[in-house]
Amino acid sequence: MIRLEQVRRAFNGREAVAGVDLSVARGAFCALIGKSGSGKSTLLRMINRLVEPDSGRVLFEDADVRSLAPEQLRRRIGYVIQSVGLFPHWSVARNIAAVPALLQWDRPMIAARVRELMALFDLDPALAKASPASLSGGQAQRVGVARALAADPDLLLMDEPFGALDPVTRATLQTELLRIQRETGKTIVFVTHDMDEALKLATQVVVLERGRVVQDTTPDAMLANPADDLVRDLLGREDRGLRRLALRPVRSALRPGEDPSAPTIPADSDCRAALSRMAELAVSTLTVTAPDGARLGLVHLSDLVAG
Template sequence: MLKLEHLSKVYRGGKKAVDDLNIEIEKGEFVAFIGTSGSGKTTALRMINRMIEPTKGKITINGEDVTNKNPVTLRRSIGYVIQQIGLMPHMTIRDNITLVPKLLKWDKDKKNKAAEELIELVNLPESYLDMYPAQLSGGQQQRIGVLRALAANQDLILMDEPFGALDPITRDTLQDLMKDLQQRLGKTVVFVTHDMDEAIKLADRICIMHDGQVVQYDTPDNILSNPANQFVKEFIGSHRLVQEKPSAKIVDDVMITPITISLEKSLDDAIRTMVQKRVDTLFVVDGQNKLKGFLSVENITSERHRTSSVADAMEKDVFYVMNGTRLQDSVRRILRRNLKNIPVVDANHRLVGLITRAHIVDIVYDTIWGDEQIENLPEEI
């Protein structure tokens, strides 16, 4: 879909910000640009939508040379998310989300429908559409910034360190959200980051840059297993390099079967299931086994006086990972968030497994830290 051929940017004085860049990005692929400060990653990104004009080379999207398009028209056809978010403070969330569709002259009903569908995707109430950015938290504003890039249904999304200024928990949540939306909607994403863990977690392929040139362009697994040279090894860090021995690498290798309950069941049904299965948490699913929330002993205790329904008592804000997620990422999330478990869902949001804190203790040494000494492991385990 996106092809960069012999792309270069030379500034006054002969400084080469990007030097003969050649990569191809397939439709629906998530590619991360990463490198040292001044490596050219942001310049490369901004040349794609012609916010920076290349000195030489060619950029094609679906075979069409972008230099043949009006720059403004081009930018409206490409989603763009930056670190500063850039929400308009005087506009409602609805108007912020539909800013580009408005420029594209969509009718009112079409714009409203897009805003309502998108805000549902990020688990925010529809009532938020009529609020203003200042009434939302920083993390919620960042979600809206992501939605705005998706609102006009552009196939290509550019993201320039969009989560760099956020706290670790909010950042982790938004990374999961972006990856989930990208996979569900089939978007092509080019993502600039300075964080290798973020690149490994999100990207299908990583483009490592140094002094304006591509040092290695490959999948995260191949880069971790076979770094191209000493620079890449040092840039990755020895603690991330894959140990040369067989081990579980993704959540699918170690997940167990979760205990579930359906939406229409009662709290009495839930209690009986908990007692029978000897668990303190049930995962709530609909008729298609799609994850809707979870129900804990604490939920039942606090909500039983108010309702007898699982659907009313359950906690809807449930943290989950997609199948195929790297096990190392899931371990970090469990420790960082102090979670007891993480449900695993497929691309259709169907519940397919469960990673538990207790379960990973037996596998974490071999799988994640190899032969490191026990005293070097996180104390939370």
């Protein structure tokens, strides 16, 4: 879907992006992670031509982005930023309708799409006519993501979209985004400095430092084999094992059996939650239950630790 070839970009003589090669496959959820000034936002903004590389190529669906008119390109790519940037003089509905309006969809189609997106993002229909100033931070960013998805782009670029939200709202929006990505199959490139967020959401994690790619792999492979000390630091030296467990659904450690005395855990939990529950209740076996309460089997401490 996207391929960057040896892209470089300097600002005032300082290289923000210093020769990056990167491929993001269709349907992937790619997290660009690094400290401030690592070049992750610059890299993201090169994809929709908000920043032009000094050298190298950016390919979007095998076409060099320089061969496409910037406005046309951007209307095919969703764009979400940390400070949201809703148009304060437009209603929520008109904000969501921004790109379909640019693409000159007809009015009934736009209205239907706005309703559909507000439902998808769990926004009260009564908010359609509200002013962005009246929204909470979480609602505003829901509208921001809905606006980015309005014209049904295949690719969504997100620059620390949840960075300004409180932890509870952030977790809710992360889960929603993951659900929507699974349902729609969008390709997402996501900038963050929060490793937990990257591990929770991404299928591909790209660690950047001083404009270079340090490691580019799946969350599990990164946890198993961090490329260097920076990656180890980002992953957290002490709880790397726990984070790795968090990537595994409890189903993957399921074994058949029945133990009436074992406490239960829902099947959609991850292995870290299972370990935590064992530690909390001082047991070494849990019964895994389906949402309807059916007993699916057992999970043992030894299975979690064995990996």
